[in-house]
Amino acid sequence: MKSTLIIVAVIALLAIWFIASYNKLVRLNISADESFAQIEVQLKRRADLIPNLVETVKGYASHEKTTLDAVITARAKATSATGIADVAAADGQLTTALRGLLAVAESYPDLKASANFLSLQEELSTTENKVAFARQFYNDTIRSLNQAVKTFPSGLFAGIAKVSARAFYEIENAADRNVPNVKF
């Protein structure tokens, strides 16, 4: 009688442990999808702001053609990219191109003072922050997911839950890696 009770208790505990580990993996996998969707939402917001920004800058600095074209090409690439690696690469290019455009804007006082540019600037900086935080949140989620998949014992259930380790969202961004160039 007593031993059957112990066996039942052990089986129940094992079942609870199994369900908890399985659910944890599935939950992490879903939140990885959700946080990637959040990156895409923010990238789209940024892409939507760019035509307006380009028009505004053109009005004051139409001869900065190379910088403007770089932004336009990068935006076109970013809006057509699919898959994490491509989206991340296009995102990195657009981030660099936008920084270039804002640096150019620095030398046009009329542009900087225009009401249109000022309101765009707040929108752009908040969107840049949101993109950055969305990337960070995604990568944190991926870190927990990969940890759960690759470590024992939670990793035992990865196959059953059909969850596998995923790639981090890494942007190619020269500006983040190199020390800024000093020009004399």
Next chain:
Amino acid sequence: MTQSSLDFRGLQSSNRLKTFGLLAGMGALVWLVVFAAMTYMGKSSAMIVPVAVGFALISVWGSYYFSDSLVITMTGAKIIEREDNPELFNLVEEVCIASGLKLPKVAIVQDNAPNAFATGRNPDHALIAFTTRILEVMDRDELQGVIAHEMSHVANRDTLVSAVAATTAGAIAILSDMLTRMMFFGGMGDRDNRENNQNPIAIVVSLVVLILAPIAALLLKSAISRKRESLADATAVAFTRNPAGLRKALEVLQADSTVVRQKSNAVAHIWIESPLDGKAVSKLFSTHPPLEERIAILRNMESNPLN
């Protein structure tokens, strides 16, 4: 200092552990009071424990459940919409994306002191409020740090933790109060029993316990609140990865000596900077760690970017 105490993940888990320890201390204190009461007055006095706990539960948990609307009334906060202050909403949205939390209600308190607070019984009913002054004196990065600190309170469910702490502290206060009254008015039935076989030292010790317990409970409650503030600072850095923003914000608060007008003790713990005058309240009873200490910890994180 060891490495683990410098990064925000280590700080988060050590602060959580300390809160747990302090709450366990509260539990032990309740047990001690009950034990002292039984020693002093006999077994039948144990029946007032559920009465005291019941009183504390009703008074504290009502305020916990209605925390958002109650705090709005007590502080005079006005809920605002996106179009009232789009820049503030942009910042709040940024922190929500960084933390994965839902967008809270945002409110403004008309006040000349720079301060902010968060409340709400769970992340779905969260509310964060800012004084008009804090929005004037802080730049984008600093405000982002403040918002991250407040959203950390939401994420760490600090309204719940402080409600648990307040309930236990309240129960202990009611319990000790009832028991001391009973001592003066003759006590309950087990009197003969007690006079026959009780050790006089045990009786004196239990009397001292009953008198000191409410003070000890208050100290524990303040210590829990301080740990939650440190935890919120560490969590805020986990959200923004920018300790400098929050550090600069705390320096702005430090430089400003104005204090929130409404000085009610009851809601002191919810603000980012303690609204009570630092000199009037001793360190042991204060709800917040000293600003210098919080700034020093954030500076340490800045110079040791481990993550």
